[in-house]
Amino acid sequence: xxxxxxxxxxxxxxxxxxxxxxxxxxxxxxxxxxxxxxxxxxxxxxxxxxxxxxxxxxxxxxxxxxxxxxxxxxxxxxxxxxxxxxxxxxxxxxxxxxxxxxxxxxxxxxxxxxxxxxxxxxxxxxxxxxxxxxxxxxxxxxxxxxxxxxxxxxxxxxxxxxxxxxxxxxxxxxxxxxxxxxxxxxxxxxxxxxxxxxxxxxxxxxxxxxxxxxxxxxxxxxxxxxxxxxxxxxxxxxxxxxxxxxxxxxxxxxxxxxxxxxxxxxxxxxxxxxxxxxxxx
Numbered sequence: 001x002x003x004x005x006x007x008x009x010x011x012x013x014x015x016x017x018x019x020x021x022x023x024x025x026x027x028x029x030x031x032x033x034x035x036x037x038x039x040x041x042x043x044x045x046x047x048x049x050x051x052x053x054x055x056x057x058x059x060x061x062x063x064x065x066x067x068x069x070x071x072x073x074x075x076x077x078x079x080x081x082x083x084x085x086x087x088x089x090x091x092x093x094x095x096x097x098x099x100x101x102x103x104x105x106x107x108x109x110x111x112x113x114x115x116x117x118x119x120x121x122x123x124x125x126x127x128x129x130x131x132x133x134x135x136x137x138x139x140x141x142x143x144x145x146x147x148x149x150x151x152x153x154x155x156x157x158x159x160x161x162x163x164x165x166x167x168x169x170x171x172x173x174x175x176x177x178x179x180x181x182x183x184x185x186x187x188x189x190x191x192x193x194x195x196x197x198x199x200x201x202x203x204x205x206x207x208x209x210x211x212x213x214x215x216x217x218x219x220x221x222x223x224x225x226x227x228x229x230x231x232x233x234x235x236x237x238x239x240x241x242x243x244x245x246x247x248x249x250x251x252x253x254x255x256x257x258x259x260x261x262x263x264x265x266x267x268x269x270x271x272x273x274x275x276x277x278x279x280x281x
Contacts, residue, residue, distance in 0.1 A: 003026045003027070003031060004026060006031040006032060006034075006035050007024045007026050007031065009035045009038070009039065010022070010024055010031065010034055010035050010038045010039075011024060013035070013038040013039045013199065014038050016199055016201065016233060017038070017199060017200075017201055017202050018201070018202055018204055018205055019201070019204055019229050020204065020205060033154070036150075036153050036154060037150065037153075039199070040149075040153065041158070041193075041196065041197025041198060041199060042158075042159065042160045042161070042197055042198075042200075043158025043159060043160055043189075043191070043193045043194075043195075043197045044098040044160050044189065045098065045193070045194040045195055046098075046101065046102050046103055046158065046189075046191030046192055046193060046194050047191065047192040047193070047194050048103075049103065049191070049192045050103050051103050051104045051157070051190060051191065051192075055155070056079065056104055056190075059148060059151045059152055059155070059157075060077050060079075060106075060148065062147065062148070062151040063077070063144045063145070063147040063148035063151055064077070064144055065147070066143045066144050066146075066147035067143060068140050068143070069136045069139065069140055070136075072115065072136060072137075072140070073114075073140070074110060074111050074112060074114070074115070074136060074137035074140040074141070075108060075109070075110065075111065075137070075140040075141040075143075075144040075185075076108075076109050076111045076182070077106055077107070077108055077109075077144070077148075078106065078107040078109060078176050079104070079105075079106055080105045080106065080107055080176070080187075083100070085175050085176070086099060086100045086105055087100055088171070088175050089105075089165065089171075089172060089175060089187070092165075092167060092168040092171050092172065093162070093164045093165070093167060093168075096162060096164060098160065098189055099162060099187065099189060102160075102189035102190060102191045103190065103191035103192070104189075104190040104191065105187060105188070105189055105190070106148070106187065106188045106190065107165065107172070107176060107184055107186075107187050107188075108141045108142075108144060108145045108148075108184075108185050108186050108187070108188065109141060109176075109178060109182050109183060109184050109185060110134070110137035110138045110140065110141045110182070110183050110185050111137060111181070111182045112133055112134060112137045112181040112182070112183075112277070112278055113179055113180060113181040113182055113277075115128075115133065116129070116181070129278075129279040130279045130280070130281050131279070131280045131281060133278070133279070134273060134278040134279070134280060138183075138185055141185040141186070142185060142186070145161065145185070145186055145188060148188065149161070149188070152190055156192065157190055157191065157192060157193075158190070158191060158192070158193035158197065159188055159189065159190050160188070160189040161186050161187070161188055162186060162187035162188065162189065163186050164187075165184045165186060165187040166184060166185075166186075166266055166269055167265070167266060169183065169184055169269060169272045170272055172184045173272075173276070178276075180276055180277045181276055181277040181278060182276070183272070183273060183276050183278070198234065199234075200234065201226075201229060201230045201233050201234060203222070203223075203226050204222060204225065204226060204229075206222060207219070207222040207223070207226070223253075223254050224252075224254075226252075226253065226254075227250075227252030227253050227254050227255075228252065230252065230253050231250070231251075231252050235251075236251050236252075236256060239251050239255075239256075239259075240256055240259040240260060241259055241263075245259055245262075
């Protein structure tokens with residue numbers, strides 16, 4: 001694309017995403033990369049075309065080149081090729097069959113095992129077995145996941161992150177034989193897209209971009225404004241659990257998320273993390 005076409009693509013994508021028109025300098029370097037980020041779509045349907053192992057390994061290397069807290073390198077990537085293992089994971093998330101259908105499925109895990117191992121090898125104490133170590137390892141995994149998505153998108157692949165692998169983390173951990181102090185953070189379906197994905201509108205930057213410090217705000221009003229903008233662009237096709245909550249006359253993002261989190265989810269995850277050897281105090 002020419003610089004002018006690229007700028008128009010970015011502006012159109014961000015206008016749809018945030019409801020705001022952005023001024024963009026056409027002389028900026030890296031506009032093609034920004035366009036891919038601004039136009040990001042999740043993909044759940046893929047062409048029956050394999051991803052070459054060398055390409056997948058290259059993308060993993062690029063992802064693992066991402067920043068790591070204090071150079072601790074606490075993320076691993078598990079490439080799940082075995083069809084039986086994938087089907088067993090899908091059995092824990094039956095409403096996500098694309099996990100088994102995607103050309104590639106990766107698991108991004110937080111590895112908190114190497115630090116105490118190195119401490120023991122080097123005859124050093126390990127007094128940092130608390131919440132921050134778990135947090136650091138999980139954030140490392142999230143950064144690597146995001147970087148992989150950016151790298152995959154750059155070469156034309158589509159991705160769909162799967163946080164639901166934490167719905168039954170014990171089963172996932174057993175299937176992948178994750179060692180002690182290694183836990184699943186998210187899965188990722190990867191493949192050549194079979195169709196264009198949808199753009200998901202985001203909360204306005206008025207809500208999520210803060211200058212210096214939080215001041216007087218109207219979060220309820222901002223959410224309502226977002227609900228109505230999103231309803232015009234991408235209305236929900238169905239309401240969540242109408243048997244319990246009924247049919248709302250206006251069903252927006254906030255109603256959907258309030259219903260979603262009115263149900264207990266992953267209440268045993270903290271116990272699982274402790275059982276795997278992480279301290280959460």
